[in-house]
Amino acid sequence: MTSQENLRPKSIDLSHHLNTLSRSRVPSPLKDIIKYMREPGMISLAGGLPHPSLFPYHSLRVDVYTPDTLDGHGQPSDASTGLTLHSEKYGDRDRTGTDISTGLQYTTSKGSERLSSFLQKFTKDVLRPGFTDFEILLNFGNTDAWSKVVSLLCEQGDYILVEEHTYPSSQALWAPMGCRGAPVQMDKDGIIPQALEQVLGGWNEAVKGGKRPRLLYLIPVAQNPTGATLTLERKKAIYDICVKYDVVICEDDPYYFLQLPAYLPPEQRAVRIATEMTPEELLEFLVPTFLHLDWQGRVIRLETFSKTLGPGNRLGYFICNPIFAERLQRASEVMTQAPAGWSQIIVEELLCTWGQEGFLRWVTGLRDSYTVRRDWMCDSLVEFFDVVSAPEGLAADVIAYPKGRISAGKTAPVFSFSYPKGGMFLWIKLDLSQNPVYQRMKANGEANAEQKWADEFWMSMIRAKVLLVPGSYYTPILSNDQRMKQDGAVAYFRLAYSLESREDIHVGIQRMARTFDESWEFRKVHLECQ
């Protein structure tokens, strides 16, 4: 391995991807000031910094769990509080540890060096990027990060490659800027390499009214909304295509450490999830990242603590080539400055206290907890629907029939889905072909019957007091006033198992099942059978 590591190349020059805005940014002149401020004996009357003695905070104390607190049973008890992070104002500058005065002062837009060093080493050891000169740049989490990536690379009118069902906030950023989505077909394992090749290879500028896309945005693991996780083979194939067509990959990967073991029905799985996976075993289990496969530096990886340490930290970081990192730092100087000091102090102290291995043990526990939650939802689906394996070629693991109707032999399935292999979401694809309401809409010649049906069905679920997210929220935007059309008699919904209790998930799926029965007009029949 070491010899392989030594063979890793430096990143190539991809500066031709930078947009006009990004090229035009100039370094802050204050860089010179900072350089001279550090000279020994210098008296600086330059920096416009408020005096840190005048911050009203004396000390900060955060009690945190130990990395081994999570045992996969949902939530830790108070008794498991184990560590205290402490930070205060230090008079003398030689004192090690985190100093509130420093943490709350203006810094360069790079933020804490100690935190960045930890993350640099973590990235090197754990993610093992395919190129050597990767850099770390802190940001405010992936919303901020994506906004900065678009401001780095995209021009008005540009096409951006997106997944067939894509994260709405990412589109809501670029659509008003006049960018356009170029959707890539997905199946249960995420976007299909051949489909990507088709989009890029068959690109016709005249027809499309725009250049071939040069940016691919994707969530490779436990995708939002579909829950799909790309296999290593797919990642390799997608990466090669991106090299071929000179496409930059923005790897938005908040669920990377939440890759879950395959779902097994209750009777087939052990009484409780084992929490004894070692950090080494976890890393062995995780599908390597695009960053790991990247020998050119064309991946901009977005890392966030939102799913591992809480969204309110508003803390994440870019991992990318030095040219992009430098331009992203220029953007940070004028768009945001460095992330919030409190978040930096607390996360830095936490990570340096836990250490690299401790953090990996923490995410192993998290993974167990979300496995339990995933199983709660899948168990409920199996309980309230008749779930059978999908035939070969269907883009799903299983098909769900109304409960007790499959044996009748004449009932069509109502939806298909795959057991999530990661993250927080389960995605269902409804087959409307046998739905009587839909059939009547089609018979009446309703325009856009699928959407109309989905809206009505969603409202009937709300009346039954169960709330899902309509799949239409995730439909790619082709241009500012046009969305991609879904083919066929289908509708989609996203279910999250991350937040509600076991009982609520159980009752929620039961309510959903009843709404299916009603819409498919099984209700009466079902009552008669009882």
Added chain:
Amino acid sequence: MTSQENLRPKSIDLSHHLNTLSRSRVPSPLKDIIKYMREPGMISLAGGLPHPSLFPYHSLRVDVYTPDTLDGHGQPSDASTGLTLHSEKYGDRDRTGTDISTGLQYTTSKGSERLSSFLQKFTKDVLRPGFTDFEILLNFGNTDAWSKVVSLLCEQGDYILVEEHTYPSSQALWAPMGCRGAPVQMDKDGIIPQALEQVLGGWNEAVKGGKRPRLLYLIPVAQNPTGATLTLERKKAIYDICVKYDVVICEDDPYYFLQLPAYLPPEQRAVRIATEMTPEELLEFLVPTFLHLDWQGRVIRLETFSKTLGPGNRLGYFICNPIFAERLQRASEVMTQAPAGWSQIIVEELLCTWGQEGFLRWVTGLRDSYTVRRDWMCDSLVEFFDVVSAPEGLAADVIAYPKGRISAGKTAPVFSFSYPKGGMFLWIKLDLSQNPVYQRMKANGEANAEQKWADEFWMSMIRAKVLLVPGSYYTPILSNDQRMKQDGAVAYFRLAYSLESREDIHVGIQRMARTFDESWEFRKVHLECQ
């Protein structure tokens, strides 16, 4: 007053100021989801929120000073720790106070309702906006805020009205976007209303190659870099001109509460600064804001806690009309989300613990502390230079001569300045006309001699181990590759008194004085005199 308050109007519709980008933003569809999530009995499988029990934090404790800690003597002692902010994970939702689980969870981009309500009331009571339907929207501080204002209003090629010496980071944002600065002349009291009228009234689209500016960016109090504070009369006149020409005012006002009493030489002032100003007296003393004068809703006020509670909070808020606030919220959804949870929790707890009056007492103490620091610097200038009142008509309070040379009668002044009436900065304007180095440069026909001289002088100060900020950093950008030319044989430097100790300020000014002597070639003479 109450009847006057009742007469305040609602804001007028200024939506014609919104740029294409901002108009094109659409509300997040998740708004609907949130609406239904709040229905009683609803089981939500919709929100993709991580489970708050899985955040690794158990409790947060911050020890803070009492509002009366600062007695104007530089820094509080440890003994003055007085309050403990406590926040933990609460199982039951009825518990009042700040809950870490809520604070660290995803929220709407508006952030904490409790914090926003506090600030809404604070704004109403303390700043008393001139229109009734003002709104509060949290942001990450004024860098983020200004970035969002520009993304709200400005198109490529637009001119933006700026002060003759302007804050560099604000320009570094818009210049790469292809916007251009339209400078407005300043004197010791900030921008001159007649100069603003001249720029706007005399605007010639054909000559300028662009539309008349519709956005004025300014720092009205203790301006960065000049330290100038606009008088109430000027604010009124400027506001009226902005109404006349339909200009939106972006009031970037971080030093508002740091308006200081007039400088008096040591012998003329009391032994120590009185800290007994009541909140009422403070508010009486402060020059009212543009927001207060604004009866139309054309002011976007940027409030930040950077100078009052520490920059690392990365927390501030917009105060503006509802149409702008709604569009700024749309921008926040895709650019940043809500500010960091830690900052919100801590600042919310602090403000709600101190209360409105406590916060005003805190800033009164801050003001005293910066008054002391301002006096340290002014005292040193008076000690190491011969400082005399400036003649009528000069844009400065005083003129500085080399020490001990004024009596010779043949020495020209070396710089002029005004005693800061607020904030953290003192701005000096050097008169190069009698400087021998400059004279030689001019005699040799050097192009751009003033800039060349200033660069060399700055480096000689650095060699003497005193660091100032060159005034050229603040020169308005007219277009991406062109800066405003300064008239005459002048150079500018900014000195900050906010950070260094009394002794360092004293020694720093002494070193600066020596460098002046050397550059003006007084050194030898001076030695001979001894």
